[in-house]
Amino acid sequence: MLEIIHLEIIQELDKQKSLTKAAETLCLSQSALSHTIKKLEQQLGVALWVRDGRYLRLTQAGLYLLSLSSRILPQLNHAEMMIQQYAEGKAGNLRIGLECYPCYQWLLKVVSPYLEAWPNIDIDVKQKFKFGGLDALENYEIDLLVTPDPIFKEDLLFQPVFDYEQILVVGKNHPLKDKKYIQPTDLLNEILITYPVPADRLDIYSQFLIPAGIVPHQHKTIETTDIILQMVESHRGVTALPLWLVKENMKQFKIAPVRLGKHGISKHIHVGIRKKDQELSYIQSFIDQAMAVELYG
Helix, strand or coil: CCCHHHHHHHHHHHHHCCHHHHHHHCCCCHHHHHHHHHHHHHHHCCCCEEEECCEEEECHHHHHHHHHHHHHHHHHHHHHHHHHHHHCCCCEEEEEEECCCCHHHHHHHHHHHHHHHCCCEEEEEECCCCCCHHHHHHCCCCCEEEECCCCCCCCEEEEEEEEEEEEEEEECCCCCCCCCEECHHHHCCCEEEECCCCHHHCHHHHHHHHHHCCCCCEEEECCCHHHHHHHHHCCCCEEEEEHHHHHHHCCCCCEEEEEECCCCEEEEEEEEEEHHHCCCHHHHHHHHHHHHCCCCC
């Protein structure tokens, strides 16, 4: 019964105090405006305005609708603007999935300038998957997947955003710290500390230990990077991390990097998206920002 045009008419009638001027502002004929209000008054059973000399004056019912219009119309205008921005890819919620524990610190470097550039885009980060990141991307649970281990599929697109070297991290006084590189056998008597990820998805296992048939003396898992590095600093074990992350933490912790094998372990972080989303400007902008971030090592 009550429509947006009714609220717009009431607002203009109060502002212009004239039926003619209100009709001109709303691009309506005077008769159409008058007919619209009379029909609404008949439906509501109450007068909304009366003539007061040369001007129009809203009744109490009209003033109530005026108050209503001042609250609702700005919200509707804002809603139209936001919907337009959604349509143009300038607003929305970017849901990011992380399959890389240390990548959280890298992500912070990306998010800050990205949020500044896209004030109407919100970011939601899902770090601890209870589901596969790939499935989450395909099932629209996330919009973007950060992973060191992309699986290329027809409907997905993976873009490499930065390269890094995976290295062993030891305490400053550890016997291995002065080696140019270590062999798998050097870890036979070590406590290896890693993030709580299956061993077959850890590079130090899949690319270094397992091919050599070597198992470390003990394997412990810890979720937090700072605690892992504190354990390494205290000679409670060794760990494997990206070189850039180690260099960023060498001022805070007494640790040293050692190459894994003569040629090292080279890795690439990829950002995966659905191919149908690659034209969305706010997603492409995130990838561009990710590629522009400078890291150590």
